Amino acid sequence: MQANRHYQPSGRVSPLALPLIALALPAAALLAALYSYLTLYLPIVGYFTVLLTAGLGFVVGALAVAVLQRGRARSRLFAAVASLGLGLFTLWAMWVTWGYALLHQQDSEVPLVALLWPPNLWELIAVVNEKGAWSIKGATPTGAILWIFWAIEAAILVGLPVVMGLTVADAPYCEHCESWCTHTKALFLTPLVDKDLAAERLERRDFQWLESLGSLERPPPPKFTRWDLFECGCRATNAVSAIGIEVGVDDQGKQKVTESPLVQTVLLAPDAVPAFRSLAHRMEVQA
Numbered sequence: 001m002q003a004n005r006h007y008q009p010s011g012r013v014s015p016l017a018l019p020l021i022a023l024a025l026p027a028a029a030l031l032a033a034l035y036s037y038l039t040l041y042l043p044i045v046g047y048f049t050v051l052l053t054a055g056l057g058f059v060v061g062a063l064a065v066a067v068l069q070r071g072r073a074r075s076r077l078f079a080a081v082a083s084l085g086l087g088l089f090t091l092w093a094m095w096v097t098w099g100y101a102l103l104h105q106q107d108s109e110v111p112l113v114a115l116l117w118p119p120n121l122w123e124l125i126a127v128v129n130e131k132g133a134w135s136i137k138g139a140t141p142t143g144a145i146l147w148i149f150w151a152i153e154a155a156i157l158v159g160l161p162v163v164m165g166l167t168v169a170d171a172p173y174c175e176h177c178e179s180w181c182t183h184t185k186a187l188f189l190t191p192l193v194d195k196d197l198a199a200e201r202l203e204r205r206d207f208q209w210l211e212s213l214g215s216l217e218r219p220p221p222p223k224f225t226r227w228d229l230f231e232c233g234c235r236a237t238n239a240v241s242a243i244g245i246e247v248g249v250d251d252q253g254k255q256k257v258t259e260s261p262l263v264q265t266v267l268l269a270p271d272a273v274p275a276f277r278s279l280a281h282r283m284e285v286q287a
């Protein structure tokens, strides 16, 4: 009973997904090459390098999201494997182009093709690891320390696409009209609710309880619940999510927003959607 009250991805994927992934590979390779040249020729290593790494991870993640959305991936396994594959491919392309750029910087005439062969690439990486790749504050990390830096870089380049790609498979999709549901974020805001209580009330479609919470004015206090609605064109698939939001300050004094899902995509009957929308309207008017 519990299971079908929440949206569950069907596990299906459009056959279009595979050619789309094939198209994404050269794009990822180009981005990786751009990153390689920027990091190699960048005079300073530090904060900006980390931003560049995160930037590449994010752009490749966005590429994975675009491919999975257009390929209608409603399978977590497929989304995970596809975005992991794209992330690993980017990492490999980054090392190939970085190694090539490094060798040419040192007037070596090694052709790019030679580095496509993994044992050759590995040999080059091992040599660079012994000698060090860059210096920061007068120190040149080598050996284990450099491996740790590279491992962090790899984790960002592969991890970000996987995390971003997986969100696609979890987004509600209507199997009747074959389209992704429209996501309305922050239809209304209420004080922070208890996770278990909210799940129980929502599964019973207890809208009176929701209304009794009272809507919050915007801008809201530092802790609140955001209510999101998912609707499809044919009205067969609709869902609601509650997300706990906490606005705080991080160590550097910057604003930090933490989102924690309280209730994820509880399905709504087609006739419950207008009721839910009018409830949202009443609550916003009261606030």
Ligand SMILES: [Zn+2]
Residues within 6 Å of the ligand: 174, 175, 176, 177, 178, 179, 232, 233, 234, 235, 236, 237
């Ligand atoms: Zn539909």
